Amino acid sequence: MTSPIPFDLIVIGSGPAGQKAAIQGAKAGKQVALIEQTREVGGACVYQGTIPSKTLRESALQMVRFLQATEVFEFRMRDDVKITNLMTRLDRVVRAHGKFMKDQLTRNGIDCFHGRAGFVSDHEVRIQKIDGTAALVTAPIIIVATGSRPRVPDNIPIDHEHILDSDSILSLVYLPKSLTVLGGGVIASEYASIFALLGVYVTMVDTADRPLKFLDQELTDEFCEAFEKTGGHYRGGQKIATVQWDGCSKVTTVLESGETLESEKVLVALGRVSNLEHLHLQATGIQPTTRGLIPVNHHCQTTVPHIYAVGDVIGPPSLASCSMEQGRRAVCHALGLNPGVAPEHIPMGIYTIPEMSSVGLSEQEATAKYGGATVGRARFHEIARGQISGMTHGLLKMIADPKGEQLLGIHIVGEGATELIHIGQMGLLHNMPIDRFIDNIFNFPTLAETYRVAALDIAKQRQH
């Protein structure tokens, strides 16, 4: 190995966090090295996470919309619609997005290295290349953005054949008749609702009494109702004892209650773990937490001040949008640049069917903070746009202070929720009073109109 190649900034990992960190560094005129262990840039977000699952979801929705439209427009879909067709579309989207990201890095003059990064010291990083050779790079600032991967529980023999994780489920070549989904978090709920919509008999199993417990209960109740309508089942309050392939045709999941569930496939979605194993963090003096995360301060700075960690490797909220901002802000902080006002309100988007999105305080949080809350509701099926689009499920819930004057939070379930939330987010950012949503004129018919209806609901309560 020759002498280290000097850079101004080293970024390890090219997912959303690393990519934005590298671009921010390059835009500040710095010489940036970006190290990625896979051939393609983009990380799990592009290849196993956000982009593929959302593309699959969109394909499933489009297919079902076509199926529903056949009755109205009197045409027929091919009987042999294959899941591989959905996956082929997915592959195209992923490739296109990967190429776009690669071009963006090239345009910004970033030096991309393909290899596994491991610290040699707190300023030096060894790149083990795929052919077995190695290179050494050095920089005064280093950003760790190595992401995460699906957690493999000790008691569940994931074989990626019958018992899958959220990576291997994306390469299915046929739809199973039945699927047991272990977990009740974001990934579990997203895949469970997608496969239920595709006609698979889906059973979700989790310890919590409802899925996505961190969300407003009205949202998850609405989600559960829609999920059950498509043939899905949620089994809450359950612990998993064993999961076993019978060697022939089914996987048996035994619950601690003694009950057994049989299905053709099982999806294990019980959390993710940070990718630290090749980093040799000990060479820097950074000590991971007991949960295997890199501890950081609010600037994403580790205990070694010139080393930052961003994205999934530091734990929740593990949102691509948030990771990107962490990457950008970390580099700004390291270079002494003004990153702008820290985002107070980060929206959360969950791509279940129907979508859910949330920003600001929940009803419970508002009550705890202000001693009460006024809640306005607007249901999609009561709005002209919802009726036109045949939306039977959908709710916008607006949270205001006890007087019903100040906007504190927005929670939406229903198609388009992840887009619609941004109106509420802007309202929160600008401390918008509830009445502003009443004064405003929204296009008609739109789902945005739900903001006005919910605000009117709050205003009505104010009068009593």
Place this chain on the structure above:
Amino acid sequence: MAHSTPTPLAQEERETLRSFIADQLERGNLDLPLLPVVANRVLLLSNDPNADASQLSSLIQQDQALAGQILRIANSPAYASRTPIVSLQQAITWLGLTMLAGLAFSVSVQNGVFHTTGYEPEVRNLWRHALATGLFGKEIARRIRHNVENAFLCGLLHTIGKPAILHLLSQSPGNSVEPFSWITVESLFEEFHGMAGSKLAAVWQLPDPVQETIRYYQDDQYHQAISPTKGAMITCLAHHLASVMLENSTHDENSLLTLPVVQDLNFYPEDMTALLELGETVKASVECFLP
């Protein structure tokens, strides 16, 4: 892998044989009879009321010919569901073992056994290689958290053109006198097995990734495959690993590391070491099935 009584062919005879095979391929006269051991086991299991379902499942998953035939029949109008059957596991689950036992029995009875007089050891090696490729394919797929079922099927069927060629040779006029030398057979494999496999796969309407793998599994071709299931790429490496394990490869373990497919699959030296360490397990699985 020399035949015990090699019979080198004169150039003219070889040309006659080439023409015969080319002509038969052109006409689409292809078949893939079962290996004797498989056919016998299927017949035994199908008639045994106490047979373990997983035994039949395992049997179906371990023979090129039976696997291919089952997929062909399962996708025929008589059996096809709305969804195409693209995996053996899917066939087993969707059709049910009772129906599969019937299909396997029917295939065994109709096709009889493979007449490989004079080629038994070589045919056995072909079969072992196909199964080992399928099993390595599974392990590669697991490592990249990709579709294991598809990787296995692609590996198992990637050289179905070879037994198809052998079957043609067994029907050729020259075969009645004395078997051809294995060197001759191998040279004919080299020339025709891809084409024969592709034709057979197309006629049998095997799953698209399998058809693509049969066409493109070789080092200089896998990049032409467009299937998102990576069957061709995984099978290319699995094929090499099987060859090294069965000691009929020009590569050794070290030179495997430099193969472009290893890099295209993003396998680091330690990943390859881990795969090679599975060799004994794969070998044991292959040998376990041999009588």
